[in-house]
Amino acid sequence: MRVKDVMSPTIVGVSPDNSVRQAARIMLDHRVSGLPVVGGDGQLAGIISEGDLIRRTELGGALIASDPEPTEPAEERANAYVRRTSWKVGDAMTPDPITIDENASVSRAATLMQRHGIKRIPVTRDGALVGIVSRADLLQAIIAARPDGTASGDEAIQKSVTVRLLENTGLEALGLKVTVENGIVHLWGVVEASECKRAARTVAESVPGVKGVVEHFT
The missing domain is CATH 3.10.580.10 (CBS-domain)
Incomplete structure (x- = not known):
């Protein structure tokens, strides 16, 4: 625009x-x-x-x-x-x-x-x-603003979340892993700061088609 x-x-x-x-x-x-x-x-x-x-x-x-x-x-x-x-x-x-x-x-x-x-x-x-x-x-x-098109399937959602995690989010160096099951995003990695945890969740929730987010941070 x-x-x-x-x-x-x-x-x-x-x-x-x-x-x-x-x-x-x-x-x-x-x-x-x-x-x-x-x-x-x-x-x-x-x-x-x-x-x-x-x-x-x-x-x-x-x-x-x-x-x-x-x-x-x-x-x-x-x-x-x-x-x-x-x-x-x-x-x-x-x-x-x-x-x-x-x-x-x-x-x-x-x-x-x-x-x-x-x-x-x-x-x-x-x-x-x-x-x-x-x-x-x-x-x-x-x-x-028009919302992004809905991601098709767990694989597409996984790729979208993974890419967005590296887009100037402050999470680029954490090496977070992403898995998706039936639209539920699972985030894996070592994350200490609450701000980084919130940013990771925000990234996942911003992808169309995501039904929920589960954190597995250590």
């Missing part, structure tokens, strides 16, 4: 020349945690989010920054002052935001959100802004 399949094509954005107060009002009215900032040329200039606004002077940002680190460069402190004090969105926003192409996979979007700690990503087509994908949009991908 691609980002364009789950993104919101309706873009609620602001101009760099809008006020921070306007941006906060739009976020509240539309119940979003961030807004793209679009310049007069239609190009994405940045993004302003809740994270940017909680540093504001109106919320005590000046008090938070009243005792700066002595080693912090003057340029960085000056820039921080402008971001928390200026009334303009263009000064308070985060420039050069993370973006994603509309044809990228939803898994790529999820990876970027997790890696950078963000909730929404502007979606582009040939560099132009065409939508927004959020964490809520990714939930749609989970709902719409």
Whole structure:
């Protein structure tokens, strides 16, 4: 599934020349945690989010920054002052935001959100802004995902479980053995950590056609 399949094509954005107060009002009215900032040329200039606004002077940002680190460069402190004090969105926003192409996979979007700690990503087509994908949009991908076809027979289930145990599960080095009888998966091996036991069971239960899982760990 691609980002364009789950993104919101309706873009609620602001101009760099809008006020921070306007941006906060739009976020509240539309119940979003961030807004793209679009310049007069239609190009994405940045993004302003809740994270940017909680540093504001109106919320005590000046008090938070009243005792700066002595080693912090003057340029960085000056820039921080402008971001928390200026009334303009263009000064308070985060420039050069993370973006994603509309044809990228939803898994790529999820990876970027997790890696950078963000909730929404502007979606582009040939560099132009065409939508927004959020964490809520990714939930749609989970709902719409089609389940795998049911494995046919014990042998097919055994092969599926064995392969999945080696797919970045943390169990690759344990050398677990898998047998299947009438749809019941039996897991064999030396496993000490409860987390690894739970992961092994999860792997087996994720294979269509499995009726139950029995652990024989020592």
